[in-house]
Amino acid sequence: MQYQSQAVAKPYFIAAIGLFVGQILFGLILGLQYVVGDFLFPEIPFNVARMVHTNLLIVWLLFGFMGATYYLIPEESETELHSPKLALALFWIFLVAGALTVLGYLLVPYATLAEITGNDLLPTMGREFLEQPTITKIGIVIVVLGFLFNVTMTVLKGRKTVVSTILLIGLWGLAIFFLFAFYNPTNLVLDKVFWWWVVHLWVEGVWELIMAAILAFILIKTTGVDREIIEKWLYVIIAMTLITGIIGTGHHYYWIGTPGYWQWWGSIFSALEPIPFFMMVIFAFNMVNKRRREHPNKAAVLWAMGTAVMAFLGAGVWGFMHTLSPVNYYTHGSQITAAHGHMAFYGAYAMIVMAIISYAMPMLRGREAANSEKSQIMEMWAFWLMTVGMVFITLFLTGAGILQTWLQRVSDNPEPFMVVQDKIALFYWMREVAGVVFLIGLLVYIASFFIGGEEKKATA
Amino acid sequence: MSGGFTKAMARNIFYGGSVFFILVFLALTFDTTTALPKRDNRAAINETVTLGKKVWEDNNCIGCHTLLGEGAYFAPELGNVYIRFGNSTEAIKGFIAGRPKDGIPGRRSMPQFNLSAEELEAIAQFLKYTSEINTENWPPNIQG
Numbered sequence: 001m002q003y004q005s006q007a008v009a010k011p012y013f014i015a016a017i018g019l020f021v022g023q024i025l026f027g028l029i030l031g032l033q034y035v036v037g038d039f040l041f042p043e044i045p046f047n048v049a050r051m052v053h054t055n056l057l058i059v060w061l062l063f064g065f066m067g068a069t070y071y072l073i074p075e076e077s078e079t080e081l082h083s084p085k086l087a088l089a090l091f092w093i094f095l096v097a098g099a100l101t102v103l104g105y106l107l108v109p110y111a112t113l114a115e116i117t118g119n120d121l122l123p124t125m126g127r128e129f130l131e132q133p134t135i136t137k138i139g140i141v142i143v144v145l146g147f148l149f150n151v152t153m154t155v156l157k158g159r160k161t162v163v164s165t166i167l168l169i170g171l172w173g174l175a176i177f178f179l180f181a182f183y184n185p186t187n188l189v190l191d192k193v194f195w196w197w198v199v200h201l202w203v204e205g206v207w208e209l210i211m212a213a214i215l216a217f218i219l220i221k222t223t224g225v226d227r228e229i230i231e232k233w234l235y236v237i238i239a240m241t242l243i244t245g246i247i248g249t250g251h252h253y254y255w256i257g258t259p260g261y262w263q264w265w266g267s268i269f270s271a272l273e274p275i276p277f278f279m280m281v282i283f284a285f286n287m288v289n290k291r292r293r294e295h296p297n298k299a300a301v302l303w304a305m306g307t308a309v310m311a312f313l314g315a316g317v318w319g320f321m322h323t324l325s326p327v328n329y330y331t332h333g334s335q336i337t338a339a340h341g342h343m344a345f346y347g348a349y350a351m352i353v354m355a356i357i358s359y360a361m362p363m364l365r366g367r368e369a370a371n372s373e374k375s376q377i378m379e380m381w382a383f384w385l386m387t388v389g390m391v392f393i394t395l396f397l398t399g400a401g402i403l404q405t406w407l408q409r410v411s412d413n414p415e416p417f418m419v420v421q422d423k424i425a426l427f428y429w430m431r432e433v434a435g436v437v438f439l440i441g442l443l444v445y446i447a448s449f450f451i452g453g454e455e456k457k458a459t460a
Numbered sequence: 461m462s463g464g465f466t467k468a469m470a471r472n473i474f475y476g477g478s479v480f481f482i483l484v485f486l487a488l489t490f491d492t493t494t495a496l497p498k499r500d501n502r503a504a505i506n507e508t509v510t511l512g513k514k515v516w517e518d519n520n521c522i523g524c525h526t527l528l529g530e531g532a533y534f535a536p537e538l539g540n541v542y543i544r545f546g547n548s549t550e551a552i553k554g555f556i557a558g559r560p561k562d563g564i565p566g567r568r569s570m571p572q573f574n575l576s577a578e579e580l581e582a583i584a585q586f587l588k589y590t591s592e593i594n595t596e597n598w599p600p601n602i603q604g
Contacts, residue, residue, distance in 0.1 A: 114518045184517075
């Protein structure tokens, strides 16, 4: 670790992994509720478990992004963090607020939660992914602004690199687009149009900048390839991200009351969205091939290459599969959407966070560069178990989605939703089995942190 | 990526391309908002529909259902439920009010939300309003 203040990243990473475990446990509950409909009913109905599952995902990724930023910004800026104390204070505020929100979801009916948190004053709740009470949303804004102040001050006083600039643009974009979460008109169409300004412009916009910047940082550190080359790649990748992704928002504007011309704009631009993800694959593999050093942390390099590949498959390929409007007409809001969402989030965002954790954690725990070989092998087993688990979750959901689309929407005698759900239950069972494999992978991942042994040294 | 293509060129493509497409997106969004009054059934929005959307949100209906295809995929699409239920707000109200408190053994069941008569009417009117939005003929058929 080159700068003392990088140490604030550690609690962020630990919290991220802890919340990740919670997310997966609730994922398994949801998967079981798909086939055993009354499981935990009425104590934890599906909508509550889903809210916990998706909100924990968002929060642990935010913890991961913040930890990544606190770790890499001092090194990029070649200076200590502006205020490590502020970073730690915000950590506890965010963790407590997040925990209280999840407890609120689980302990009181959602309508009661809305009432006691004053949702009537500024109604923002009850929309997918934005279920948090309005006061939690305000808390998120305060934490993120404090975080942005801290890192921006650090960058301003130190060396400015392309990596830190792109990371900052991504993080500021994250904060700015979140403000649309507070706009909730009665007009459902307007509500939906601007709801996507949070959701789409996050995950298919500014979050990709964050991902690409973190990936570039890891590749600079682990491959020793000239920074100039990596930064050029970074610019081209994120240029393609925004050139395709901003108008690509149109692929959400096909069937929600918006004008028909979005079917053209959305189809054409979102069809190009896989390009930046494919470039990330080429980028990661090229840089590793051209490496000028043998970094002892093989696990981190595996995560870095893995995130590029899985993001391309999940976001790029599975996204393209249903993005053209004539296809989407039949697949919109089906299990195809769920399949895409799972692999895209895992590949692009869960894996980039695990990549930076894998790279940074050994140093944060006082090692020179890497964990012992034994620990790394265990971590790589975790990588494969989770990744293969996710591939099968995605494939089974895709199978379910194809059948659902056929039986409910395409066939000559469309059948009711619940009739179709019963017919495709086998796929949901198999998805649950794949989910258990994923959980095992996650447990192996956590266990790998507790494997000691002699630090692996560079071979070259 | 070497030779004539420099980092400065890559940077310019990023900043120039992003700003250009943000402007295009803003222009399209502006055009959309001016086209919406003819499509989004806003004339039907009254106090009851407004309350209905609040009931919809306060009970996190989107956590199981889709509405115009967006939401969770655990329970039926509701954008066209008014039509599927025979253009009847009474049928919608009856369904919601009649959910068993303890569920149905082994099967998915909507929770009993204990809505008041006013809230039931409001959610039904909200779903009627939603069904009359011009969605380019989505969903493909009555089953949603």
